[in-house]
Amino acid sequence: MSVFLERQIDRLKNQVLQLGTLCEENVRDAVTAVLRRDVELARKVIENDKQIDLDEVELEEECLHTLALNQPVAFDLRYVVAVLKINNDLERIGDHAKNIAEQAIALADEPELDQLPYDLRTMVKHVTEMVHNALDALVSLDTDQARGVRKQDNEVDRINAEMYDAVIAAMRRDPHRMEQLVHFMGISKQLERIADHACNIAKDVLYMAEGEILRHMRLRKGQAAEKNA
Amino acid sequence: MSWVLAILLLLCIAALAALGMAYAQQARRLREHRDNDHHRQQQLRQRLASESARRNELEALLSSMAEGVVAVDLDGALLNLNRAGAKLMRIDRDAALGKPYQQVLRHTGVQQLLGRTLQEGSLAQDELTWALPGDSVDRPLILQAQTAPLHDGEGGRIGALLVVHDVTQVRRLESVRRDFVANVSHEVKTPVAAIKAAVETLLDDHTNAMPRDDAERFMRIIARQAERLNAIVEDLLALARIEQAPDGGPLHMPVAEVRPVLEAAAETCAANAEAKQITLQLDADATLCARMTPSMIEQAVTNLIDNAIKYSPERTVVSVRVRRDQADVVIEVTDQGRGIEAEHLDRIFERFYRTDRARSRALGGTGLGLSIVKHIADAHGGRVGVESRAGHGSTFRLYLVAAEPDAGQPDADTPAAA
Numbered sequence: 001m002s003v004f005l006e007r008q009i010d011r012l013k014n015q016v017l018q019l020g021t022l023c024e025e026n027v028r029d030a031v032t033a034v035l036r037r038d039v040e041l042a043r044k045v046i047e048n049d050k051q052i053d054l055d056e057v058e059l060e061e062e063c064l065h066t067l068a069l070n071q072p073v074a075f076d077l078r079y080v081v082a083v084l085k086i087n088n089d090l091e092r093i094g095d096h097a098k099n100i101a102e103q104a105i106a107l108a109d110e111p112e113l114d115q116l117p118y119d120l121r122t123m124v125k126h127v128t129e130m131v132h133n134a135l136d137a138l139v140s141l142d143t144d145q146a147r148g149v150r151k152q153d154n155e156v157d158r159i160n161a162e163m164y165d166a167v168i169a170a171m172r173r174d175p176h177r178m179e180q181l182v183h184f185m186g187i188s189k190q191l192e193r194i195a196d197h198a199c200n201i202a203k204d205v206l207y208m209a210e211g212e213i214l215r216h217m218r219l220r221k222g223q224a225a226e227k228n229a
Numbered sequence: 230m231s232w233v234l235a236i237l238l239l240l241c242i243a244a245l246a247a248l249g250m251a252y253a254q255q256a257r258r259l260r261e262h263r264d265n266d267h268h269r270q271q272q273l274r275q276r277l278a279s280e281s282a283r284r285n286e287l288e289a290l291l292s293s294m295a296e297g298v299v300a301v302d303l304d305g306a307l308l309n310l311n312r313a314g315a316k317l318m319r320i321d322r323d324a325a326l327g328k329p330y331q332q333v334l335r336h337t338g339v340q341q342l343l344g345r346t347l348q349e350g351s352l353a354q355d356e357l358t359w360a361l362p363g364d365s366v367d368r369p370l371i372l373q374a375q376t377a378p379l380h381d382g383e384g385g386r387i388g389a390l391l392v393v394h395d396v397t398q399v400r401r402l403e404s405v406r407r408d409f410v411a412n413v414s415h416e417v418k419t420p421v422a423a424i425k426a427a428v429e430t431l432l433d434d435h436t437n438a439m440p441r442d443d444a445e446r447f448m449r450i451i452a453r454q455a456e457r458l459n460a461i462v463e464d465l466l467a468l469a470r471i472e473q474a475p476d477g478g479p480l481h482m483p484v485a486e487v488r489p490v491l492e493a494a495a496e497t498c499a500a501n502a503e504a505k506q507i508t509l510q511l512d513a514d515a516t517l518c519a520r521m522t523p524s525m526i527e528q529a530v531t532n533l534i535d536n537a538i539k540y541s542p543e544r545t546v547v548s549v550r551v552r553r554d555q556a557d558v559v560i561e562v563t564d565q566g567r568g569i570e571a572e573h574l575d576r577i578f579e580r581f582y583r584t585d586r587a588r589s590r591a592l593g594g595t596g597l598g599l600s601i602v603k604h605i606a607d608a609h610g611g612r613v614g615v616e617s618r619a620g621h622g623s624t625f626r627l628y629l630v631a632a633e634p635d636a637g638q639p640d641a642d643t644p645a646a647a
Contacts, residue, residue, distance in 0.1 A: 010329070013329075018337075035367070125363050
C-alpha cells in the first residue's frame with residue numbers, strides 16, 4: 001500500500017471517529033435533556049446536529065477523493081466503501097438524536113410524569129454503548145466486538161417491544177397524560193432505530209474484515225434456495 | 230676473534246634492551262588506553278544512569294499528579310498519558326500510547342480543544358461533561374480541561390499537552406450550597422408572606438367592622454404559619470447543634486440498649502399512624518446495644534418513622550427492625566409507600582431536597598428531616614442508607630457502632646473497645 005493511501009485511510013478513520021463521537025454524545029445529551037427537562041441542552045443537541053450534517057458531507061467528499069485519486073483495491077477498497085456507508089448511518093443517528101431533543105423541548109412544556117413508562121435509562125445506556133462499540137470495532141477491526149453489538153441489539157428490541165404495552169397501560173390509567181406518553185413512545189422508537197443503525201455499522205465492519213455482506217442474509221439465502229429449486 | 234664475539238654479544242644485548250623498552254612502552258600505552266576506556270565507559274554509564282534517573286523522576290512526577298496529563302505529537306498520536314489521566318478518563322494506558330487522540334479520547338469537547346491547539350498553537354480551555362457509554366446519565370464527571378502547545382528545547386512546536394482536572398465534587402458542592410440558600414429563603418419567605426398578609430388585613434380593619442369569625446380565621450393563619458416558621462428554625466438549629474457537637478467520636482458515647490429508644494420513637498409517632506390506620510410493627514432484640522446518645526437516635530428514628538407514615542397510603546404497615554450486622558447495629562424502617570425514583574436517592578439526605586415540593590409541603594414537612602437523620606448518624610460514626618423502588622416502598626437504614634451490653638461506660642482516659 002502506498003504511504004499516501006495509508007495516511008489517507010488513517011485520516012478517514014479519525015474523521016469517522018470524530019463524527020461518531022459527536023453522534024454518540026448527541027444521543028446521550030438528547031435523552032439527558034428528556035430526563036432532566038433541560039431545554040437548553042436539547043437546543044444544543046439540535047445545534048450540534050448541523051455540525052454532524054456538515055461533517056457528513058465532508059467525510060463523503062473525502063471518501064470519494066480517496067476512491068478517485070488512489071484507486072484502492074481489496075481490503076482498502078472495502079474500508080473506504082464501509083466508511084462511506086457508516087457515514088450515512090451516523091448522519092441518520094444524528095437525525096434521530098435531534099428528533100429526541102425536539103421531543104424533550106415539547107415534553108418540558110407538559111407537566112412531569114410521576115414515573116417513566118419504561119426503562120429509558122437502561123435503553124439509552126445500551127444504545128450509546130452500541131454506537132461506541134461499533135465504532136471501536138471499526139477502528140480495531142475487532143469482529144468479536146462487532147458481533148457483540150448485534151447481540152446487544154436484541155436487548156434494545158426487547159425493551160422497545162415491552163414499551164408498547166407499558167405505554168398503552170399507562171395511557172389507560174391516566175388519559176390526561178396522553179400527550180407526554182405519546183412523546184415517550186416516540187423516543188423509544190427513535191432509540192430503537194439508532195440501535196439498528198449501530199447494528200448496520202457493525203455489519204459493515206464484519207463485511208470489511210471478512211468480505212461478506214451480512215445484511216438481509218436470511219432473505220437472500222431464501223431467494224438463492226428458491227433459484228436452485 | 231673474541232672481540233667479534235664480544236661485539237656481537239653487545240649488539241644482541243642492545244637489541245634485546247631496545248626491544249624490551251619498546252615492549253614496555255607499548256604495554257604502558259595499552260594500559261593507559263585501557264584505563265582511559267574504562268574511565269570513558271564509567272562516565273557513559275554514569276550519564277546513562279543519571280539520564281534514566283531523570284526520566285524516572287519525570288515519570289514519577291507525572292504519575293503522582295492528581296491532574297490527568299496527555300501529550301500528543303503534531304500528527305495527534307499519543308506520546309504520553311499519566312496514571313491519573315488514564316484513571317480519570319478510563320483509558321487503557323498501554324493500548325492508548327501511539328494511537329491518534331481521536332481514537333483514544335472519544336469526546337468532542339476534548340477533540341476540539343486538542344484540534345485547535347495543534348492547528349493554531351494557541352492555549353484553550355473548557356469545562357466538559359465526561360461520560361463513557363454505559364454510564365448513568367444522571368451522574369456524569371465534570372472535567373476542567375486545558376490544552377497548551379508542546380515545545381522542544383529549541384522552541385519548535387512538537388505537539389500539544391492536555392491537562393484535565395476533576396471538578397465534579399466542587400460543582401456539586403456549589404450547587405448544594407446554592408440550593409440551600411435559595412431553599413432557606415424560600416421556605417422562610419412563604420410563612421412570613423402569609424403572616425404579613427393576615428396582619429395587614431387585620432390592621433386595615435380600622436372600624437372594627439370585621440366579623441369575629443373572620444378575624445379569628447386570620448389569627449389562626451398567623452398562628453399556623455408562626456408554628457411552621459418555628460419548626461423550620463428549630464430544625465435548622467438542631468442541625469447546627471449536631472454539626473457543632475464536639476467530636477469525641479462514638480467511642481466516647483455511652484452504651485445503651487436500642488430497643489427502648491425504638492419504643493419511645495414508635496410511641497411518639499403512634500398518633501400519626503393511628504390517624505391513617507397504619508400498623509406500626511416493632512421487631513427488636515432486647516439485648517442489642519450500641520454506643521449512642523439515646524435522645525439523638527430517638528429523634529432520628531422518629532423522623533424516619535414519621536416520614537414513612539407521611540408517604541404511605543392508609544391501612545398499610547410500617548415496620549421497624551433492628552439487627553446486628555458484624556460491627557454494626559442496623560435500624561431499618563420499611564414502608565409500603567410510593568417509593569422514591571432512582572434519580573432522587575442520592576440527594577434526599579440533602580437539606581431541603583424534595584422529590585416533590587408541593588406534596589411534601591402539603592404534608593407539613595420542613596425538608597430537613599432526613600438531613601437531620603444523616604447528621605445524627607455522622608455524629609455517631611455511623612451512616613444512613615436507603616433502598617427504594619418507585620411504587621414498591623422504601624427501606625431506610627441507620628447504621629450504628631455495636632457494643633456489648635456489659636462494655637460499661639466510656640472512660641475519658643481509656644476508651645473501651647466496642
